[in-house]
Amino acid sequence: MADTSPETFTLVITGAPYSSQAPQTALGFARAAVDAGHRIARVFLYGDGVHLASALCTPPSDETHWPKEWASFLEHHGIPGIACIASALRRGLVNEAERKRYALPGSNLLHPFEIAGLGEWVEGRRTSARTLYFHAGG
Amino acid sequence: MSTLIMIDQASYGTWSGREALDMTFSLAAFDQPASLLFTGAGVIWLKRAQDTAGIAQKSVEKNLSAAPIFGIEAILADRSACQKYGLDETSLITGVTLVDANRALLDQYDHTAFAG
Amino acid sequence: MSSFDTLHILNKSPEHPRAAQCLALLSDKDALLLIENGVLLLSAGSLPAIGKVFALSPDVSARGVGNMVGNATLVGFGDMVSLSLQARRVISW
Numbered sequence: 001m002a003d004t005s006p007e008t009f010t011l012v013i014t015g016a017p018y019s020s021q022a023p024q025t026a027l028g029f030a031r032a033a034v035d036a037g038h039r040i041a042r043v044f045l046y047g048d049g050v051h052l053a054s055a056l057c058t059p060p061s062d063e064t065h066w067p068k069e070w071a072s073f074l075e076h077h078g079i080p081g082i083a084c085i086a087s088a089l090r091r092g093l094v095n096e097a098e099r100k101r102y103a104l105p106g107s108n109l110l111h112p113f114e115i116a117g118l119g120e121w122v123e124g125r126r127t128s129a130r131t132l133y134f135h136a137g138g
Numbered sequence: 139m140s141t142l143i144m145i146d147q148a149s150y151g152t153w154s155g156r157e158a159l160d161m162t163f164s165l166a167a168f169d170q171p172a173s174l175l176f177t178g179a180g181v182i183w184l185k186r187a188q189d190t191a192g193i194a195q196k197s198v199e200k201n202l203s204a205a206p207i208f209g210i211e212a213i214l215a216d217r218s219a220c221q222k223y224g225l226d227e228t229s230l231i232t233g234v235t236l237v238d239a240n241r242a243l244l245d246q247y248d249h250t251a252f253a254g
Numbered sequence: 255m256s257s258f259d260t261l262h263i264l265n266k267s268p269e270h271p272r273a274a275q276c277l278a279l280l281s282d283k284d285a286l287l288l289i290e291n292g293v294l295l296l297s298a299g300s301l302p303a304i305g306k307v308f309a310l311s312p313d314v315s316a317r318g319v320g321n322m323v324g325n326a327t328l329v330g331f332g333d334m335v336s337l338s339l340q341a342r343r344v345i346s347w
Contacts, residue, residue, distance in 0.1 A: 021290045028312070028331040028334075029335060032330070036335055036336075129339070130339065132263070132338060133346035137265040138272070
C-alpha cells in the first residue's frame with residue numbers, strides 16, 4: 001500500500017500503561033507513521049492516559065518501561081507530549097510548576113512530557129489530517 | 139468540522155462521561171461545532187433530579203441543562219436506550235433531542251469520538 | 255488502493271457492549287480494523303458481512319487466533335497508518 005504525501009496526526013491516549021494496551025498500540029502506530037514520513041503534531045494524554053507521563057513507574061526489569069519508551073520516542077522526534085492538566089492533577093501527575101503552586105511534597109512528570117489544557121487537543125485536531133484515540137480495551 | 143462526542147457509560151460510576159463533557163465544552167469554548175450523543179446506559183446522565191450529595195460528587199445536571207448557553211449544538215439521546223431505562227419527556231432534563239443512533243446520524247458529523 | 259468511507263478501529267472483545275454498537279454502525283463502504291482484544295471477533299464465529307475486515311497481526315499472534323482469520327486481512331502498524339489515511343474519517347471505538 002503506497003502512501004502519497006506526508007500527513008499530520010494527533011494521537012490521544014486515554015488508557016494507562018499496565019492497565020491497558022493503549023500506550024503500546026499507540027507507540028506502534030506512532031513509530032509506523034514517522035517511518036512512513038508522516039508527522040505527529042502532538043500526543044495528548046487524557047483521563048487515565050496521563051499515567052504514561054509518570055517518572056515513578058517502576059516495572060520489573062523484564063517488562064517494557066512504557067513512560068521511558070514514549071519519552072525516548074517523543075524526544076528523538078521532537079514531538080510534544082502533553083498530559084491534560086485536569087486529568088493529571090486529579091491523578092497525581094504533577095510537574096515542578098504545579099508542585100510549587102499547590103505546595104505538594106513532590107513532582108513526578110517525566111521529561112519531555114508537559115502539562116496543558118484541552119485546548120491543546122482542540123488545536124491538534126484542528127490542524128491534523130487525522131486524530132486517533134487509543135482507549136483502554138475490554 | 140462538526141464533532142459528535144459519544145457517551146455510553148452510566149453516570150458517576152466511571153469518569154468517562156465527565157471527561158466526554160469536558161471535551162465537548164472545550165470544543166464549544168473554541169467555537170468548534172460539537173454535539174453530544176448519549177447511548178446505552180449513558181442516557182441516565184440525562185435524568186432529571188440527580189441528587190449526588192451522598193456520593194460526594196458534583197452533579198452534571200446543571201451543566202448539561204446549560205449546554206446550549208455554552209455553545210454546544212445539540213444534546214442527543216438514543217430513543218431505544220431511553221425507552222429501556224424508562225426515560226421520557228417528563229423524566230429527561232430539558233433540551234434533549236431523541237434520535238435513532240444509526241449510521242445516518244453518524245454521517246452528519248466529520249469527527250466522532252469517545253472520551254475513553 | 256481502494257479508499258474507505260470510515261475506518262472503525264475496534265479494541266473491545268465481542269462481549270463488550272461497544273463491540274455490538276460498532277458492528278451495528280458498519281456500512282459496506284467501511285473498513286473494520288480489529289486490534290487488541292477486538293481480534294477475538296475472528297474466533298467468535300461470524301465476521302460482519304459488510305465492509306472489509308482487517309486484523310492487527312501482533313494482537314492476533316498474541317492471542318493465538320492466527321488460524322481463525324477467515325476472510326479478514328492481517329495487517330501491521332504500517333498498514334494501520336495507511337488505512338487511517340485512506341478512510342475519509344476514523345472512529346476509535
